Amino acid sequence: MKKQNMNRDWIATAATLSSALPYLQRYDGAIVVIKLGGHAMGSDEAMDSFARDIVLMQQVGVNPVIVHGGGPMINAMLGKLDIQSEFVNGKRVTDAATVEVVEMVLSGVVNKRIVQAINRQGGRAVGLSGKDANLITCDQTNPDLGFVGTPSKMDPKLLHTLFDNDMIPVIAPLGAGEQGETFNINGDTAAGAIAGALKADRLLLLTDVSGVKNADGEVVTELKADKIREMTRDGTIAGGMIPKTETALEAIDNGVRAVVILDGRAPNAVLLELFTEHGAGSLIRA
Numbered sequence: 265m266k267k268q269n270m271n272r273d274w275i276a277t278a279a280t281l282s283s284a285l286p287y288l289q290r291y292d293g294a295i296v297v298i299k300l301g302g303h304a305m306g307s308d309e310a311m312d313s314f315a316r317d318i319v320l321m322q323q324v325g326v327n328p329v330i331v332h333g334g335g336p337m338i339n340a341m342l343g344k345l346d347i348q349s350e351f352v353n354g355k356r357v358t359d360a361a362t363v364e365v366v367e368m369v370l371s372g373v374v375n376k377r378i379v380q381a382i383n384r385q386g387g388r389a390v391g392l393s394g395k396d397a398n399l400i401t402c403d404q405t406n407p408d409l410g411f412v413g414t415p416s417k418m419d420p421k422l423l424h425t426l427f428d429n430d431m432i433p434v435i436a437p438l439g440a441g442e443q444g445e446t447f448n449i450n451g452d453t454a455a456g457a458i459a460g461a462l463k464a465d466r467l468l469l470l471t472d473v474s475g476v477k478n479a480d481g482e483v484v485t486e487l488k489a490d491k492i493r494e495m496t497r498d499g500t501i502a503g504g505m506i507p508k509t510e511t512a513l514e515a516i517d518n519g520v521r522a523v524v525i526l527d528g529r530a531p532n533a534v535l536l537e538l539f540t541e542h543g544a545g546s547l548i549r550a
Contacts, residue, residue: 283540283541291539292326294326294465294466295326295327295329296321296328296329296467297458297468297520298318299331301335301528302333302451303335305377308381312384313532315381315387317534318387319382319385321534321538322430327427329433329435329458329459329462330433331454332374333452334370338366338369342365358410358411362410366438367393367438370437375435376391378391379391390426390432392435394449396422398419400438400454402439402440402449403441404447411446412447413439418457419461437453437455452507455467455511456511456514456520457518460517463520467522468524468526470527471508471527472527474527476492476501476546478500486547486548486549489513489516489548489549492548505525509548516548517550524544524545525545525546526544526545526546533545
């Protein structure tokens with residue numbers, strides 16, 4: 265009986281691989297930008313699983329780009345250093361002391377954890393921030409928020425160079441101002457700007473929710489831009505989902521083919537979305 269069960273498992277695995285062929289062909293050579301949120305990073309085991317999926321994507325011809333957040337890690341470090349945070353309309357004021365901590369945590373601890381996880385799985389990851397090679401130039405978002413930036417100019421040449429050399433960019437959401445200032449950028453915003461600059465085939469926003477939900481609390485698997493706006497007006501889309509859907513719409517306006525909001529804590533979420541008929545999360549198109 266045990267052998268029969270093993271045979272069934274092998275047959276199921278073979279069938280899954282076979283059914284993935286059209287999607288493997290579909291994404292051959294495609295650029296996929298993946299925003300990995302701080303809440304979606306999870307344990308070391310979860311990080312290794314995510315890294316394995318990213319390396320597999322590259323092995324089958326996809327050009328992945330990872331843009332990461334790190335809010336929980338920043339909060340923890342600010343607490344350790346006894347640096348108090350002030351908020352304006354729900355957004356953290358980032359003063360000179362805070363932006364130093366943000367850069368230390370994002371470009372240091374968080375970025376290198378992801379890079380090392382990918383390299384352990386046989387990939388060749390390179391850690392960057394938006395400050396490198398003028399990737400992201402920022403304007404100050406609001407003087408009341410201090411060193412918080414909004415991308416104003418993008419230069420993705422470095423990323424294409426890394427693709428040509430089979431390397432995987434892992435990018436911390438920081439940018440430089442025209443005067444050389446360091447700006448903290450919302451991770452979703454940075455990922456959307458990078459995806460738009462690359463004219464990516466997909467932008468995947470990995471978060472800690474399963475997707476965009478309707479009034480009944482059910483995940484809507486496919487949405488058009490006009491439906492997103494309607495659900496925002498009537499309050500169905502609210503809270504933290506608003507900036508994610510706004511990022512999705514802006515990315516699509518800038519040439520990204522489609523955006524998916526999905527639960528990054530689910531095992532193999534990226535592979536399920538790209539290489540299966542069912543997909544995962546909420547797919548947003550123009």
